[in-house]
Amino acid sequence: MSRHLPYFEEHTEAIPTRIAAGLHKIGLAMKQQVWQQANGEGLSATQGQILAVLVGQGPLTGKELSERLGVTLPTISDSVRVLVEKQLVTRSPDPRHPRASLLTPTDKGASLGARARSWPEFMADAVGDLSADEQRAFFAGVMKMIRSLQEQGLVPLSGMCVTCTHFRPNVRQGATPHHCALVDAPLAAEQLRLDCPEHARAPDEVRQQLWQKFLKPG
Ligand code: SF4
Structure with missing residues (x-):
């Protein structure tokens, strides 16, 4: 008679640890791809990212x-x-600032920047392998993780609806519970922005209130 020892119960790391290991692998793949693609354009990865942001x-x-x-x-x-x-x-x-300079891409820079914006597309292809429900859950998880990293000061605090002064979370029932006061338009959870150029950072206390209201509707 075979014995089923709880081997994997004892030899499996906690899910947060394994997710972090998985993200590390994905991060390495991203870095490698961006480096290769930037190199192919005669740019450094940072130069490519700068052109991509200026175009976007x-x-x-x-x-x-x-x-x-x-x-x-x-x-x-x-x-x-x-x-x-x-x-x-x-x-x-x-x-806006007399002593500062505005940086604008030339035509050639804009065309390189437009190409650089598509560098993460190989990752979008991989995400396309997930079901619609998995994509929604993954997007919510990614957004929460980025917010946590932002609040810890580990990534720049910009671009996300959930930290924006124009964001109105859970103001109605239904498929589009959120609202953007800037353009006066409803937002579904899967339409929330991670990199909005119009983002205006809400003050610390307001950001905490927005987050609580976002997590606990009603
Ligand atoms: S301005 Fe942009 S980041 Fe702010 S709530 Fe509207 S869509 Fe979201």
Whole structure:
């Protein structure tokens, strides 16, 4: 008679540990792909990310790029200097801040930036293998994890509805319970933004209130 020892009960790490290990593998794959694709375009990964952000969000200052990408200002400045030398980015005075420069991609820089924006697409293909329910659950989990990392100061606090001053969580019943006050439009859970260019960071206390209301409707 065979004995079924609870081998895997004793030899399996907790789910959070195994999810973290899985994310680490995914992160390595992302890094490798972005490095290869940037290299193929004659750019560093940071230069590619800068062009991608400028194409997606319009002209920004070096400080704004640093905040959005979570990269130090000296690293951004070095990359921008090379991009200007390669005539992929131009500097112009920023009407909002007299001493700052706005960085704008040239035509060539914009076309490279548009291509760089598609670099994570191989990951979207992998996510496409998940069912619709799995994708929704995964999106909710990813959003909660990013928020947690943002609140710990480990990734830049920008772009997400759940930390935005315009966000109104759970204001109605039904498929679109949330609302964006900026464009005065309803939002479904799966439509929440992770990288909205119009995001306006809510103050600390308001962010906590938004999060509680988001988690506990009613
Ligand atoms: S402005 Fe953007 S981030 Fe803010 S609530 Fe509206 S869609 Fe979300």
